[in-house]
Amino acid sequence: MENMDLGGNQEIFCHLKRINDDLYQIVSLSSLSSRATRGDLAVVGDTFTSSILLTQRMTPHNAHELVNIYLITPKSRNTNPMITTLSINNYRSIQQLVVPLGPLNVITGPNGCGKSNIYRALRLLAETAQGGVINSLASEGGLESTFWAGPEKITERMRKGEVPVEGGPRHGVKRLRLGFSGDDFGYSVSLGLPSPSSSAFALDPEIKHECIWAGPFYRPASSLVDRDGPMIKSRAGKKWQVLTNHMNGFDSMFDQIADPAVTPEIFHLRETIRNWRFYDHFRTDKDAPARQAQLGTRTPVLHNDGRDIAAALQTIREIGDSEALDETISDAFPGARLEVMRHEDGRFSIEFHQEGLLRALQGAELSDGTLRYILLAAALLTPRPPLLMVLNEPETSLHPDLLPALARLIMRASEKTQVWVVSHASRLISALNESELCHSIELDKQFGQTEVLGQGMLDKPAWYWVDGG
Numbered sequence: 001m002e003n004m005d006l007g008g009n010q011e012i013f014c015h016l017k018r019i020n021d022d023l024y025q026i027v028s029l030s031s032l033s034s035r036a037t038r039g040d041l042a043v044v045g046d047t048f049t050s051s052i053l054l055t056q057r058m059t060p061h062n063a064h065e066l067v068n069i070y071l072i073t074p075k076s077r078n079t080n081p082m083i084t085t086l087s088i089n090n091y092r093s094i095q096q097l098v099v100p101l102g103p104l105n106v107i108t109g110p111n112g113c114g115k116s117n118i119y120r121a122l123r124l125l126a127e128t129a130q131g132g133v134i135n136s137l138a139s140e141g142g143l144e145s146t147f148w149a150g151p152e153k154i155t156e157r158m159r160k161g162e163v164p165v166e167g168g169p170r171h172g173v174k175r176l177r178l179g180f181s182g183d184d185f186g187y188s189v190s191l192g193l194p195s196p197s198s199s200a201f202a203l204d205p206e207i208k209h210e211c212i213w214a215g216p217f218y219r220p221a222s223s224l225v226d227r228d229g230p231m232i233k234s235r236a237g238k239k240w241q242v243l244t245n246h247m248n249g250f251d252s253m254f255d256q257i258a259d260p261a262v263t264p265e266i267f268h269l270r271e272t273i274r275n276w277r278f279y280d281h282f283r284t285d286k287d288a289p290a291r292q293a294q295l296g297t298r299t300p301v302l303h304n305d306g307r308d309i310a311a312a313l314q315t316i317r318e319i320g321d322s323e324a325l326d327e328t329i330s331d332a333f334p335g336a337r338l339e340v341m342r343h344e345d346g347r348f349s350i351e352f353h354q355e356g357l358l359r360a361l362q363g364a365e366l367s368d369g370t371l372r373y374i375l376l377a378a379a380l381l382t383p384r385p386p387l388l389m390v391l392n393e394p395e396t397s398l399h400p401d402l403l404p405a406l407a408r409l410i411m412r413a414s415e416k417t418q419v420w421v422v423s424h425a426s427r428l429i430s431a432l433n434e435s436e437l438c439h440s441i442e443l444d445k446q447f448g449q450t451e452v453l454g455q456g457m458l459d460k461p462a463w464y465w466v467d468g469g
């Protein structure tokens with residue numbers, strides 16, 4: 001293959017996989033490109049104005065044909081793909097929820113309204129790509145207990161109190177469904193109880209359906225990879241190609257098929273989901289690993305229990321935004337300074353210099369709130385920002401006066417990464433709401449069911465489950 005220079009456009013040869021008459025997907029590229037990568041979707045023609053690549057397409061006769069293709073999501077590689085919609089069905093207090101999302105999202109609402117349930121649902125989705133969803137469900141008490149415990153449908157008459165809330169005959173099979181979509185791809189998984197068997201694991205839930213599609217919501221025509229029980233098929237032109245007929249119920253398609261050359265969509269999505277980062281209640285008790293000196297190696301990503309805090313801070317000092325770290329500390333604790341001590345045996349620890357004190361405080365001496373704020377600073381100033389960072393109740397044990405500084409730290413992070421904050425701290429929420437990027441999602445519980453406050457039919461993003469529901 002030979003590259004040519006055409007009219008200033010970056011020109012790369014690539015092989016395209018035809019999805020339908022208008023939609024193609026890049027299967028391989030002849031050279032590295034900052035604009036395109038394997039798995040990108042493209043159209044042939046001139047409806048899109050940017051990110052033009054001259055490519056060659058395989059014709060049915062195995063010859064190459066030169067075409068202009070236009071990336072469907074024209075963006076530079078440092079603009080991260082965002083999750084634009086999250087959908088949950090039949091999970092704890094969430095009977096059916098479709099939430100639109102932006103670069104910075106704050107999920108709020110009174111105690112018991114389902115904030116943590118949304119957090120857990122998103123974690124379960126992430127577990128699916130790491131091969132851990134069945135174990136996570138087991139540790140939550142089993143699939144049956146995570147199903148929405150209310151009736152399949154709450155009728156208008158039940159809402160008006162004319163008839164009591166009761167079950168009635170079930171119409172659909174019981175499924176826990178989780179899904180999300182972004183600008184380019186969407187994914188959903190549907191979990192159910194197994195068919196009766198003599199296996200000792202007969203109670204393990206099973207993955208019944210999975211699907212990857214192009215675009216913001218599932219439609220049969222935009223489906224790219226479809227899993228129905230043991231069978232996975234992927235779209236090849238107008239036909240479907242069966243990739244396997246032997247999937248185990250406990251495996252997700254991410255566990256089995258992630259060869260970038262064969263199914264770029266699965267590979268791309270698995271890497272996307274694996275990149276999500278969750279922080280939920282750092283330990284700050286007296287034996288917390290973050291209080292101890294620890295062996296340090298370069299740590300661009302803080303561990304979710306904060307054990308490598310000193311190494312993570314030193315990494316920010318060396319390859320990250322050291323100035324931002326200083327600003328963040330003095331924003332919360334005026335006059336204070338944070339230093340990383342390297343001991344002779346290779347262990348690292350933190351030292352906190354505060355105004356009015358004659359010596360620095362060690363990790364073990366810091367207050368819970370101070371340590372937690374430092375942990376959040378290390379997490380949010382990571383030199384390797386993830387595509388998505390989720391913070392569950394980051395305000396825990398922080399004094400309300402620290403919350404505006406925390407909000408500024410979160411807002412800074414949201415310039416590089418999509419952030420979700422689950423919180424019920426009003427000062428944090430109102431400070432975050434000052435950012436124009438902030439998307440506030442207020443939850444409420446009606447008849448035991450989590451709802452987005454003020455969400456009408458028109459605000460609800462379109463969403464369809466592959467297997468009904």
Ligand SMILES: Nc1ncnc2c1ncn2[C@@H]1O[C@H](COP(=O)(O)OP(=O)(O)OP(=O)(O)O)[C@@H](O)[C@H]1O
Pocket residue numbers: 091092093094109110111112113114115116117118145146147148149150424448
């Ligand atoms: N299987 C289930 N079916 C229906 N509702 C459930 C189920 N399991 C839990 N719940 C409800 O979910 C609610 C708990 O939701 P969650 O823990 O997400 O609340 P929260 O908004 O995080 O509250 P807090 O602010 O107290 O942390 C409880 O009110 C509980 O009744």
Ligand SMILES: [Mg+2]
Pocket residue numbers: 115116117
């Ligand atoms: Mg909670």
